[in-house]
Amino acid sequence: MEQPNPADWRLYTEDGKRVRLLNHTENKTTEHTHEARTASVFVAVIGRPNVGKSSLTNLLVGEKVAIVTSKPQTTRTRITGVITRGPLQYVLLDTPGVHKAKNKLGKRMDKTASDSVGDVDVSMMLFEPHPGLNESEQMLIDALRRSGPAIAVINKIDLVKDPAELEARKAELEALGVFDQVCTVSVRDNRNCEQLFELLSRYAVEGPHYFDDDAYTDMPEKELVAELIREKALLFMRDEIPHGLAVVVERFKERPGTDLVDIDVNIYCERESHKGMVIGKGGAMLKKIASAARVDCEDFLGCRVNLQCWVKVKPDWRDNEFLLNSFGFRQDPGRK
Ligand SMILES: Nc1nc2c(ncn2[C@@H]2O[C@H](COP(=O)(O)OP(=O)(O)OP(=O)(O)O)[C@@H](O)[C@H]2O)c(=O)[nH]1
Numbered sequence: 001m002e003q004p005n006p007a008d009w010r011l012y013t014e015d016g017k018r019v020r021l022l023n024h025t026e027n028k029t030t031e032h033t034h035e036a037r038t039a040s041v042f043v044a045v046i047g048r049p050n051v052g053k054s055s056l057t058n059l060l061v062g063e064k065v066a067i068v069t070s071k072p073q074t075t076r077t078r079i080t081g082v083i084t085r086g087p088l089q090y091v092l093l094d095t096p097g098v099h100k101a102k103n104k105l106g107k108r109m110d111k112t113a114s115d116s117v118g119d120v121d122v123s124m125m126l127f128e129p130h131p132g133l134n135e136s137e138q139m140l141i142d143a144l145r146r147s148g149p150a151i152a153v154i155n156k157i158d159l160v161k162d163p164a165e166l167e168a169r170k171a172e173l174e175a176l177g178v179f180d181q182v183c184t185v186s187v188r189d190n191r192n193c194e195q196l197f198e199l200l201s202r203y204a205v206e207g208p209h210y211f212d213d214d215a216y217t218d219m220p221e222k223e224l225v226a227e228l229i230r231e232k233a234l235l236f237m238r239d240e241i242p243h244g245l246a247v248v249v250e251r252f253k254e255r256p257g258t259d260l261v262d263i264d265v266n267i268y269c270e271r272e273s274h275k276g277m278v279i280g281k282g283g284a285m286l287k288k289i290a291s292a293a294r295v296d297c298e299d300f301l302g303c304r305v306n307l308q309c310w311v312k313v314k315p316d317w318r319d320n321e322f323l324l325n326s327f328g329f330r331q332d333p334g335r336k
């Protein structure tokens with residue numbers, strides 16, 4: 001049978017429609033008409049920046065599909081993580097953290113997140129354990145009210161000292177009336193995370209798997225390599241500069257007859273002065289970023305890597321539609 005195109009997943013089923021496998025709310029009628037064979041559940045992982053969306057995605061997938069740092073706005077595009085457990089395939093869409101955007105890149109990131117909730121079978125919104133919702137979170141919750149269904153996941157419970165605080169946070173989120181479930185996890189300690197598979201499976205829809213059963217992402221190797229380099233820049237550099245970087249792999253070529261891949265990368269920054277900082281004294285910063293990234297790339301690609309990084313200036317690229325497109329931050333046309 002021809003492989004379905006994941007981009008068409010809403011349109012494609014074996015018999016022309018998606019059939020809900022398990023009914024998670026009693027007032028919805030189940031269209032479960034024949035014995036289930038395979039099923040999938042598409043899940044948008046959403047929430048404010050830095051709440052642990054990418055960490056949770058990686059943990060559930062069991063592979064590093066998304067980079068993680070302690071800085072907000074690490075994830076910039078929608079990243080797919082796939083887990084196949086027997087007949088059920090989970091497709092997690094890790095999204096950028098919603099925030100008050102200061103530039104066109106930020107606006108695209110926010111749109112990627114809010115559009116995702118309309119594209120999936122269920123959204124999984126992550127929260128910090130401390131109380132309160134900011135404006136961006138309110139906006140996402142409004143989007144969920146329109147698109148539903150959703151579950152809430154309070155992450156980082158390892159940081160909570162007083163159990164009463166957590167109970168109060170749970171009650172606060174339950175009172176919103178948007179979430180079918182509110183659960184508490186710690187990705188750091190891998191606490192309560194396994195239960196999410198069972199919760200998400202309730203929203204599965206019968207039909208073919210949209211990815212190969214051994215696939216864990218649809219992200220091209222080139223993009224993963226670019227992300228690993230950006231991760232190291234975020235880790236090693238301070239303040240705003242790493243947020244103004246874009247990484248583009250220009251060449252990715254296996255050397256015939258060897259286990260060596262040559263990778264040439266451009267690191268774009270917004271100002272001449274930033275270029276100096278990315279390169280560092282005597283090239284020290286660039287060397288530090290490149291050697292740490294090379295180790296991760298070799299681990300991920302399973303071969304030796306010859307990584308060459310070049311730093312270039314593209315003034316204010318984060319506000320330039322043309323450059324955003326050419327760096328790969330394309331607007332998702334939406335799938336509904
Ligand atoms: N203490 C604690 N820290 C966590 C936990 N989960 C994630 N973190 C940390 O939180 C920080 C942010 O994690 P990310 O996974 O990058 O967060 P994100 O929501 O994807 O962030 P953006 O991509 O910026 O929206 C990292 O330093 C993680 O190590 C947790 O359960 N407990």
Ligand SMILES: [Mg+2]
Binds near residue numbers: 054
């Ligand atoms: Mg992230």
